[in-house]
Amino acid sequence: MSNTPDTDNAVRAYVDSHRAAFLAELSEWLRIPSVSADPARADDVRRSAQWLRDHLAATGFPVAEIWDTPGAPAVFAEWPSGDPDALTVLVYGHHDVQPADREDGWRTDPFEPVIEDGRLYARGAADDKGQVLFHTLGIRAHLSATGRGAPAVNLKLLIEGEEESGSPHFPELIRAHADRLACDTVIVSDTGMWSEDTPTVCTGMRGLVDCQIDLHGPGQDIHSGSFGGAVPNPATEAARLAAALHDADRKVAIPGFYDGVVELTDRERALFAELPFDEADWLRTAHSRATLGEAGYSTLERIWARPTAEVNGIGGGYQGPGGKTIVPSAAQLKLSFRLVAGQDVEKVQAAVRDWVAAQLPAGIRHEITYWGATRPCLTPLDHPALQSVVRAMGRAFGQEIRFTREGGSGPAADLQDVLGAPVLFLGISVPSDGWHAPNEKVELGLLMKGAETAAHLWDDLAENGRE
Amino acid sequence: MSNTPDTDNAVRAYVDSHRAAFLAELSEWLRIPSVSADPARADDVRRSAQWLRDHLAATGFPVAEIWDTPGAPAVFAEWPSGDPDALTVLVYGHHDVQPADREDGWRTDPFEPVIEDGRLYARGAADDKGQVLFHTLGIRAHLSATGRGAPAVNLKLLIEGEEESGSPHFPELIRAHADRLACDTVIVSDTGMWSEDTPTVCTGMRGLVDCQIDLHGPGQDIHSGSFGGAVPNPATEAARLAAALHDADRKVAIPGFYDGVVELTDRERALFAELPFDEADWLRTAHSRATLGEAGYSTLERIWARPTAEVNGIGGGYQGPGGKTIVPSAAQLKLSFRLVAGQDVEKVQAAVRDWVAAQLPAGIRHEITYWGATRPCLTPLDHPALQSVVRAMGRAFGQEIRFTREGGSGPAADLQDVLGAPVLFLGISVPSDGWHAPNEKVELGLLMKGAETAAHLWDDLAENGRE
Incomplete structure (x- = not known):
């Protein structure tokens, strides 16, 4: 040999x-x-x-x-x-x-x-x-x-x-x-x-499921003094959707999202824990100042073995210099979901679709576009x-x-x-x-x-x- | 004469x-x-x-x-x-x-x-x-x-x-x-x-108080697969702030916001109610498909006599075509608040400032810029x-x-x-x-x-x- x-x-x-x-x-x-x-x-x-x-x-x-x-x-x-x-x-x-x-x-x-x-x-x-x-x-x-x-x-x-x-x-x-x-x-x-x-x-x-959610409110930007507080605001609704992705424990709050998830075994958790993880070093690599994630899991478990929901982009209304007192006509959310073994791409897409529709108030139209999906x-x-x-x-x-x-x-x-x-x-x-x-x-x-x-x-x- | x-x-x-x-x-x-x-x-x-x-x-x-x-x-x-x-x-x-x-x-x-x-x-x-x-x-x-x-x-x-x-x-x-x-x-x-x-x-x-809130997370955009779910995401936090502006009854949820508000009298409510208000017409003027606002008040009361919080703009992360699987480094929120008689501009600004600081997790830096203020x-x-x-x-x-x-x-x-x-x-x-x-x-x-x-x-x- x-x-x-x-x-x-x-x-x-x-x-x-x-x-x-x-x-x-x-x-x-x-x-x-x-x-x-x-x-x-x-x-x-x-x-x-x-x-x-x-x-x-x-x-x-x-x-x-x-x-x-x-x-x-x-x-x-x-x-x-x-x-x-x-x-x-x-x-x-x-x-x-x-x-x-x-x-x-x-x-x-x-x-x-x-x-x-x-x-x-x-x-x-x-x-x-x-x-x-x-x-x-x-x-x-x-x-x-x-x-x-x-x-x-x-x-x-x-x-x-x-x-x-x-x-x-x-x-x-x-x-x-x-x-x-x-x-x-x-x-x-x-x-x-x-x-x-x-x-x-x-x-x-x-795995990965990612999508764009477009929200439509007023047919054009309208005056926040004349109409604000009395009609749905798509930027507010985009924010409420993004905020509702996670509960107070930073678990993903979409019903059915965790269905089938293969949980970590004790041996895997022990092997992860043996790695020379230095939080300060890791934070430097992440260009971040603090960790934050699903309660009950270590940082390594969160990024390797737990499914997540992330806001990749959000936009709506006036984003130029200074202020503009409008209710914007539209807003957009780009979301991605990381999946782990046991989760099904199509079921997650359907769960997201149902959840979005259930969250939005009357007067806000929406479309979801999925960019493709990758299995865990x-x-x-x-x-x-x-x-x-x-x-x-x-x-x-x-x-x-x-x-x-x-x-x-x-x-x-x-x-x-x-x-x-x-x-x-x-x-x-x-x-x-x-x-x-x-x-x-x-x-x-x-x-x-x-x-x-x-x-x-x-x-x-x-x-x-x-x- | x-x-x-x-x-x-x-x-x-x-x-x-x-x-x-x-x-x-x-x-x-x-x-x-x-x-x-x-x-x-x-x-x-x-x-x-x-x-x-x-x-x-x-x-x-x-x-x-x-x-x-x-x-x-x-x-x-x-x-x-x-x-x-x-x-x-x-x-x-x-x-x-x-x-x-x-x-x-x-x-x-x-x-x-x-x-x-x-x-x-x-x-x-x-x-x-x-x-x-x-x-x-x-x-x-x-x-x-x-x-x-x-x-x-x-x-x-x-x-x-x-x-x-x-x-x-x-x-x-x-x-x-x-x-x-x-x-x-x-x-x-x-x-x-x-x-x-x-x-x-x-x-x-x-009256009007309006501001911009800038949130800073990772020092640069980072990979959502490698880091997502384990560090705070400023786009998510901007969304959580915007979503937390209102409670389930669409009342403004900032502590102290309603302090001093001069409530409508019965006579004023009766005079408002006598006006030939046609919701369908009003919605056309608002370019909107539905009304939505503070529970317990009519549309006219909401826009004339109740204080409000509005998201004028929100932005963070990738907003171009297609998807980009990042945790963005920054996000921005433009908010305006309409005030009614009895509310104090400086007290509302301070209440917003305190509330924002209390909402954000460790690892998210923020600045608030007020654009000026107008009294009711x-x-x-x-x-x-x-x-x-x-x-x-x-x-x-x-x-x-x-x-x-x-x-x-x-x-x-x-x-x-x-x-x-x-x-x-x-x-x-x-x-x-x-x-x-x-x-x-x-x-x-x-x-x-x-x-x-x-x-x-x-x-x-x-x-x-x-x-």
């Missing part, structure tokens, strides 16, 4: 010697502003897919294709092992990125990567282009260190282009291509780990393939690997459902990377450990990864 | 024959976009003051001056009666206007007056340039019809330039000039009446000068004059306090005029009745107006 110090050294040497070229390639990709939420960036998202397809072909994947969807294109690549009995692994990631404007607080152009103090700053550096691309360095290190002509597993990659827009066409895409995507194990590289010092494997992701997912701690990931990371990091969950959301559960394969997570991003925020970055040291882990993983999975 | 059919006919003939010239002058004034809330319009507000001063001098006022303030200038004019025992009357109005943009829903340029179907459309047509200017036509009709060389009362005009910005320097201005403003009676022409068919005299105005005011129904106004209107309209109050706010109470004179209201605007809204207009027929009323009023006050 190839789990030897020699192999480890060979992998590390390969990764180190190809680091500069790898970073140049990643930077080239990061310069393409593949913002899937912005219709004006559709061509950039396509350019990003083309860049990745060409890069995968150049890496050696015999198959590298663009898969069109009604929205943004995905990229599929395949590299058969040559061994008819080999395990098949599908790596999932995404090549689209969150919106980013220099004015949001970026110190440098979000689409002009800058390397500084061992970090690479750019939109998508950690979420998710960096974590997709370490796999191409990893597979080359795997082949070089083991002397193989093809990977130890049948390796497939599916890199979608709409993850930051809620993956609206992803379930359809994987259903349509289920045959070609067939696999024994899914590796999702779109998550983080605890910290640079405490490498961890993620065992689950929360959870991997058993004792799964053999999860143990392979833990060993591969252990070799790369030289440390004990602990367990976390991911508070964010990805289409992992869809892969699990459609392909019938367990979903594992291999991510090297850390909380300070600033996903979705200005000045997103990735730690270069961790990016290289990610490539090493990917280089070790295929041999271990080939030997031990079957259930 | 001059209360004769001959005088009435002479006044009407004068007003009719000068109508076209008057409308041309008013249109010239309305073309000056004197938006006091917009610092970029400061020169226009000054031009508006200059235009009015010149117009008053041309009308015959021996004194016509611009009075500077730290903000926008006011205009003062004086026309002594010549009779040493004559009553002194001060007319109050304002020459600044609300903001208006074509894009807000105006069918025509808000600063290019259009006359159509007996109406004049322009920002300020009714609020308040039209109602200021009918006095100049009125005084000329008064002199022409009575053959006088000077008005029957010592006539003073004070037309301020910051009413739509909450009159921040008005109390200071009138205190500084209290000697020159000294009077027996104040006539405020900045209110409305019931309808074209039901002329009314207003007996009180609500109420005139006794049996005041002799009020009876003069009722008679003068009765001659102009040929109908019984009923009583209303005004839900809006003006600096009437400051005049009452500083000058020690009772405040009366002479306004001819109707609810459909669209104050503060797109397509503001004034009914030309009512504008002429206003001029006639002003022409009759000075004789009646001279004879009967003393307490």
Whole structure:
């Protein structure tokens, strides 16, 4: 078997010697502003897919294709092992990125990567282009260190282009291509780990339902002195809706919202509690001054294992300088709900819909628009393939690997459902990377450990990864 | 005495024959976009003051001056009666206007007056340039019809330039000039009446406190999956504040808010109830689909005689197209409170300040900015000068004059306090005029009745107006 110090050294040497070229390639990709939420960036998202397809072909994947969807294109690549009995692994990631404007607080152009103090700053550096691309360095290190002509597993990659827009066409895409995507194990590289010092494997992701609620009151803005206090005000009603999302214990107050929630086990709570959590550090990463959340749960439990409701945006009436004494004609609320295992996306959407309708007074019209939905997912701690990931990371990091969950959301559960394969997570991003925020970055040291882990993983999975 | 059919006919003939010239002058004034809330319009507000001063001098006022303030200038004019025992009357109005943009829903340029179907459309047509200017036509009709060389009362005009910005320097201005403003009676022409068919005299105005509350949470927008549900969200807190403004009965829930409120008497409630109120008509004027307000009060009582809290604007987080899964870093709330007689502006401001501080969780910083404040005011129904106004209107309209109050706010109470004179209201605007809204207009027929009323009023006050 190839789990030897020699192999480890060979992998590390390969990764180190190809680091500069790898970073140049990643930077080239990061310069393409593949913002899937912005219709004006559709061509950039396509350019990003083309860049990745060409890069995968150049890496050696015999198959590298663009898969069109009604929205943004995905990229599929395949590299058969040559061994008819080999395990098949599908790596999932995404090549689209969150919106980013220099004015949001970026110190440098979000689409002009800058390397500084061992970090690479750019939109998508950690979420998710960096974590997709370490796999191409990893597979080359795997082949070089083991002397193989093809990977130890049948390796497939599916890199979608709409993850930051809620993956609206992803379930359809994987259903349509289920045959070609067939696999024994899914590796999702779109998550983080605890910290640079405490490498961890993620065992689950929360799901996501998000929506916009538009409220309409008076047909136009009206004088607050002449009419205020006697007609419903849509800004007030938007506020009352947002306020009614949580009860006094900050539990979500929508009837039925918690139906089916898989509660934390005592063992999971104990494992979470063992992590070196420092509230002051965490608050710095969160750019926040205090914690606040569901009563009866720790901060880690709140962000990893509890469903939440969040106001992403609210707007209505006059927002310019000074005052304007009006009852506004309309208001808008953007809400997102994080879901945990056991919650059903459609049932949550229906519960929100019923709750909104029940809250609003006569005279306020409303519409709800759902932006798409992502199911929650959870991997058993004792799964053999999860143990392979833990060993591969252990070799790369030289440390004990602990367990976390991911508070964010990805289409992992869809892969699990459609392909019938367990979903594992291999991510090297850390909380300070600033996903979705200005000045997103990735730690270069961790990016290289990610490539090493990917280089070790295929041999271990080939030997031990079957259930 | 001059209360004769001959005088009435002479006044009407004068007003009719000068109508076209008057409308041309008013249109010239309305073309000056004197938006006091917009610092970029400061020169226009000054031009508006200059235009009015010149117009008053041309009308015959021996004194016509611009009075500077730290903000926008006011205009003062004086026309002594010549009779040493004559009553002194001060007319109050304002020459600044609300903001208006074509894009807000105006069918025509808000600063290019259009006359159509007996109406004049322009920002300020009714609020308040039209109602200021009918006095100049009125005084000329008064002199022409009575053959006088000077008005029957010592006539003073004070037309301020910051009413739509909450009159921040008005109390200071009138205190500084209290000697020159000294009077027996104040006539405020900045209110409305019931309808074209039901002329009314207003007996009180609500006061106004308005403010902006800025809430700060995370130092930047953060990922709702990584941090949401575990830190305070300023958009949620802004919504909770706005929602907590009212209890389930839509009473204002701020402790101390109702302290001192002068409750409606049975007689006032009966007079209100006699007015031909048609809820469907009123809702059309309010561009609204339903009434909603403080339990236990009628719509008229809610807008005229009850204090209210209104959300004029709310904003925070992502408001662009689609979704963005963030916890926003900041949110903002613009609130206004209408006050009734007995409420104290400073006490309400302090109550709001205390209440806001008590509502917010740890981790949310906030600032409150007050935009200025206007005190409420109420005139006794049996005041002799009020009876003069009722008679003068009765001659102009040929109908019984009923009583209303005004839900809006003006600096009437400051005049009452500083000058020690009772405040009366002479306004001819109707609810459909669209104050503060797109397509503001004034009914030309009512504008002429206003001029006639002003022409009759000075004789009646001279004879009967003393307490």
